[in-house]
Amino acid sequence: MSDLVIETSGLRKEFRSVRRGVRVAVQNLDLAVPAGGGVHGFLGPNGSGKTTTIRMLLGLVRPTRGTMRLFGEPVPQRLPHVIGRVGAVVESPKFSPNFSGRLNLELLAGSIGAPKARVDQAIETVQLSGREKEKYKSYSLGMKQRIAIAATLLKDPALLILDEPTNGLDPAGIREIRETIRGLGEAGVTVLLSSHILAEVQQVCTSATIIGNGRLLASGRVDDLLGTSTVHRVVVADPARAAEALARAELAATVDGDALRVDAADPARITHVLGEAGIWLSELTPLRPDLETVFLELTRSEQLGGAQ
Numbered sequence: 458m459s460d461l462v463i464e465t466s467g468l469r470k471e472f473r474s475v476r477r478g479v480r481v482a483v484q485n486l487d488l489a490v491p492a493g494g495g496v497h498g499f500l501g502p503n504g505s506g507k508t509t510t511i512r513m514l515l516g517l518v519r520p521t522r523g524t525m526r527l528f529g530e531p532v533p534q535r536l537p538h539v540i541g542r543v544g545a546v547v548e549s550p551k552f553s554p555n556f557s558g559r560l561n562l563e564l565l566a567g568s569i570g571a572p573k574a575r576v577d578q579a580i581e582t583v584q585l586s587g588r589e590k591e592k593y594k595s596y597s598l599g600m601k602q603r604i605a606i607a608a609t610l611l612k613d614p615a616l617l618i619l620d621e622p623t624n625g626l627d628p629a630g631i632r633e634i635r636e637t638i639r640g641l642g643e644a645g646v647t648v649l650l651s652s653h654i655l656a657e658v659q660q661v662c663t664s665a666t667i668i669g670n671g672r673l674l675a676s677g678r679v680d681d682l683l684g685t686s687t688v689h690r691v692v693v694a695d696p697a698r699a700a701e702a703l704a705r706a707e708l709a710a711t712v713d714g715d716a717l718r719v720d721a722a723d724p725a726r727i728t729h730v731l732g733e734a735g736i737w738l739s740e741l742t743p744l745r746p747d748l749e750t751v752f753l754e755l756t757r758s759e760q761l762g763g764a765q
């Protein structure tokens with residue numbers, strides 16, 4: 458059995474229209490999401506092909522070329538056999554506005570033959586306990602999103618696919634959804650989380666795939682994608698004087714507002730050089746690139762390399 462929950466190979470999707478001709482939404486995409494729980498970020502800017510990929514995986518759109526597997530089974534051919542283990546929030550699900558969140562979930566549970574106890578569990582997991590008896594239409598956008606996630610949990614999925622679940626939410630709503638998703642990943646569910654907000658996703662994902670213009674730019678553990686950096690932020694009273702002292706010691710330093718960015722493999726060299734010049738540091742922090750920076754670098758080098 459494959460140890461990948463999601464696997465695509467050479468996946469391609471072209472949309473054809475008389476007016477616009479052929480638009481390639483996904484090209485030659487090899488996606489590999491490991492089994493075993495945790496959150497896998499599926500990252501890319503608007504229009505990069507995330508939704509189209511997800512729709513292909515769920516059998517909602519037919520690929521032009523390539524193969525896909527869910528739990529090692531080829532899809533869409535074997536989708537009926539595996540779909541019971543997959544929960545997905547791709548579009549705004551339809552709930553009855555005048556029924557409570559709980560009643561909506563109970564009706565859903567009944568329709569898929571899930572035990573009623575699962576409703577309580579799902580409500581608890583998405584932290585809606587206490588509000589579940591209020592009418593759906595009175596819920597905030599964040600609560601509606603959490604009910605949508607709760608609905609996918611009714612069948613106790615091993616894989617949860619969430620397409621931009623924080624779209625349109627305020628910062629508090631984003632934080633709540635983030636905590637819910639983190640909790641699910643920790644509980645052993647494998648979550649594919651698509652988003653264009655890289656900094657946001659960085660906080661919950663253990664691994665990620667980054668795409669741009671429908672093609673894979675990078676994939677792997679978030680720690681590996683971020684890599685290491687030798688750049689440090691240094692705060693001193695007189696950054697310009699400190700930059701001169703560091704330059705004399707052949708340490709590259711640039712003034713950045715009221716601080717300095719200094720490139721040095723060994724931070725002890727920075728303190729040594731500045732100390733000898735009679736300059737005292739009030740802060741020395743290693744600067745790790747964030748996913749946003751990594752992504753911009755990747756898309757820049759792709760553009761330099763030329764599109765296919």
Ligand SMILES: Nc1ncnc2c1ncn2[C@@H]1O[C@H](COP(=O)(O)OP(=O)(O)OP(=O)(O)O)[C@@H](O)[C@H]1O
Pocket residue numbers: 472473480481482501502503504505506507508509510621653
């Ligand atoms: N049904 C369709 N017909 C024609 N073009 C489409 C269709 N669906 C998607 N596209 C195009 O395919 C490309 C990828 O779109 P897709 O929605 O997959 O991107 P995305 O990464 O999910 O973006 P977003 O974050 O905005 O949802 C876009 O150029 C989009 O306009």
